[in-house]
Amino acid sequence: MSKAASTTTKAAQNVKAGPQAVADVASGGENQVITIDVMANDAGGGGKALWSLDQTNPGVYTAPGTAMTLASGATVRFEGGKVVYDPGQAFDHLGQGEVGADSFTYAIRMGNGVVSYATVTVTLNGESDGPVDEYLVGTEGDDTIHGMGGHDHISSGGGNDYIDFAHGVADGGAGNDTIVASGPAGGFFVGVTLEGGDGNDVLTLEGGAGFIVFGDVYGGAGDDVINFGGAGDLNPRLAPGSGADTINLSATAATGSASIQFGPGEFGAGDVIQGVGSASDYLDIRTEGDGNLTVAGSSWTFNGETVSVAGIDRLGFYTDQNGDFAINNNFDFSAATGLTEIEVRAGRGSDHFVAPTSGEAATRFIINEDTTGDSFTGGGGFDLLTIMATTGSPHVFHINGPGGGLVGGVQVVGADRIEAYLGGAGGEVIAAGDLTGVVAVTFDAYPFFTAMVDFSGVTGSATLDYRAGGYESVFTGESIVIGTKNDDVIRTARGNDTITGGAGDDRIDLSNGNFRGDYGSDRVVVGPGSGHDQLFGFRPGAGPGHDVIDLSAYGFSSLAQVLNAAEGDGAYGIRIQLDGANSITVADISMNEFTADNFVFI
Known part of the structure; x- marks a missing residue:
């Protein structure tokens, strides 16, 4: 009416x-x-x-x-x-x-x-309506609760309950509960919390294709089964709780991935973590306290608690990222198997990293500028050590090998690549000792930065990429010294550099692309037993900014003597035969461009 x-x-x-x-x-x-x-x-x-x-x-x-x-x-x-x-x-x-x-x-x-x-x-x-936020409360018996859409708050109470929902919070309470949080294909899936409570619970978090799933999963007491799956990308935080828990990472699509985050203290004896399916499963561990992680096959030990792990492809271990605490960590992957990627980010304190001795794992160890007491030992895969330095203060990194090598306090053994990122003025990078394998330093500098890299004494092949992110033309005063016994690659577009190739057949490039000679006067020192080196970007002549080759170690005393030992011309460059076993080739130059000012004689 x-x-x-x-x-x-x-x-x-x-x-x-x-x-x-x-x-x-x-x-x-x-x-x-x-x-x-x-x-x-x-x-x-x-x-x-x-x-x-x-x-x-x-x-x-x-x-x-x-x-x-x-x-x-x-x-x-x-x-x-x-x-x-x-x-x-x-x-x-x-x-x-x-x-x-x-x-x-x-x-x-x-x-x-x-x-x-x-x-x-x-x-x-009737039509399909949009989701409605609801507060749903169960009984002390066995309940079935469907959250449907909306941001739901579900508490099932006692009994062996079944809950499914898409967004919000679900608390199973007492009893052996089954809780499923899932989202359809497409979109962005956030704000999900699953709490198993007491009892032996089954908790499942999954997302459809295109979903990025964040959330918190708390197993609580009891022997729980916790499943992460679906075709989306999962990034939940996990606290398995007490009991012997089983954690399954089972992304079902090639584009999906499962990444769970938790601290080592959340593990207990008898827990099992396993990756299921063809997608990449990523175990992501985060902690703000001291951590000891040892990986030996399927047996992983976190701070004294041993967990069975299988089918995990990638591992990330992140300590205090803000540098608020002096955290001491030990990471021993020497006996690890099955991992394709390992990344450890260490904060302040003494951190020790040992890469897998066999297998194809690509390991990356990242530490900040507080490197005192740290150590890095490479293994059978491709190993990368990165030192991150903040801006505003000088930094000195010493890169050495076995028997006392340091990178700002880091003991280094067998690294395939070493990166040092400096952001302040007055820093230098010095390397010496006996680094094994292929060693590389990538040095990202900033304007008005003076730095030195010294590989004299290194026995491996060195690659130095000395770059400045687009600020090449404003650099002055850099000194680069390289000296190894093998074939090195040396590139610099800086000015006023001093370069020693050392033994091996080295390639020294002073240019910036095809542009030659506009970056100051560089000095290339050719020492005894230097091998057959190549020099690119050399600026001849007697004017300001010309480059210099130091041949004094080979007994040259005049320009005429150098030209007599030289052959070639033009595009093929000039080859100077230093003695029966050593030579240096200067590319893209004609014989008549050399002057006496381009050489240092005895």
């Missing part, structure tokens, strides 16, 4: 059902506003007009635009000679495929003053 009074006092005296007004039917979606031409099938000719929507007394006039509320909560009004039916939210309770019904009475007035009324029946079809 009507919940609103008519706004007019006009009333008809002769009111009856039909025969002029004829019943109508209409249909639409549960939220659809429907316009109904109720007079289209009515009798009465051109003299009839819409009169009333008053559901109590159709003889009372209703002005156009006046909304009348039906018992269902929907409204009707006259507009443009028709009736507009608006369901509002009255039928939002309908689910997909469900049908609801409503009806109302309208009246028309004839030219002779007679009012005739009829009924309109409206069918509403």
Whole structure:
């Protein structure tokens, strides 16, 4: 019945059902506003007009635009000679495929003053609504709770309960519960918390393709099974809790990945972590306290607690990243198997890293500028040591090998590549000793930075990439000294450099692309037993900024003697035969471009 009074006092005296007004039917979606031409099938000719929507007394006039509320909560009004039916939210309770019904009475007035009324029946079809946030509470018995959409807060209480939901928080409480949090394909899936509580629970977190899933999973007491899967990318934080728990990482698509984050203290004896399926499973460990991690095959020990691990492809271990604590960590991967990638980021304190001795694992050990007491030992795969230095203060990194080698206090053995990133003025990088394998230093500097790299005494092949991120033209005063017994690659676009190739067949490039000689006066020192070296970007002549080759170690005393030992010309460069076993080739230069100022003699 009507919940609103008519706004007019006009009333008809002769009111009856039909025969002029004829019943109508209409249909639409549960939220659809429907316009109904109720007079289209009515009798009465051109003299009839819409009169009333008053559901109590159709003889009372209703002005156009006046909304009348039906018992269902929907409204009707006259507009443009028709009736507009608006369901509002009255039928939002309908689910997909469900049908609801409503009806109302309208009246028309004839030219002779007679009012005739009829009924309109409206069918509403249920639709899929957007999610609604809900608070759902179970009983102490065995409950089944479906969160559906929305950001739900679910507490199932006691009993062996089943919960499924998409967003929000679910707490199983006591009993052996099953909790499933899942999302459809596409979108961004956040804000999920699963709490198993007491009992032996099964907790599952999964996302559809295209989803990035964040959340917190707490196993609680009992022997729990915790599953991470689906075709999306999973990045939850995990606290397995007490009991012998099984953690399954089972991303089902090649594009999906499972990465779980927890601290070593969350593990207990008897726990099992296993990767399932073809997708890459990534175990991500984070801690703000001292950590000891030893990986030996499928047996992993975290701070004295041994866990069985299988099928994990990649491992990340992150200590205090803000440098707030002096944390001491030991990472021993010497007996690790099956891992394709290991990355450890160490903060302050003494950190010790041992890479796998066999296998194909690519290991990366990253430490900040507080390197005192740290150590790095490479293994069978490709090993990378990175030292991160903050801006604003000088930094000195010493790179050495077995028997006392240091990188700012780091003992280094068998690294395949070493990166030193410096951000302040006044730093230098010095390397000496007996580094084994292929050694490389990548040095990213900034304007007005003076630095030195010294590989004299290194027995492995060295690659130095000395670059400045686009600031090449403003550098002054750099000194680079390289000396190993093998084939080295030396590149610099700096000015005023001193370069010693050492033994081996070295390639020394003073240029910046094809641009030659605009970066100051460089000095290349060619020592005894230097091998067959190549020099690129050399600037000849006697003018400002010309480069110099120091041949004094080979007994050259004049330009004429050098030219007599030289051959070649033009694009093929000039080869200077130093003795029977050693030579240096200067590329892209003609014989007549050399001057005495380009050499240092005895």
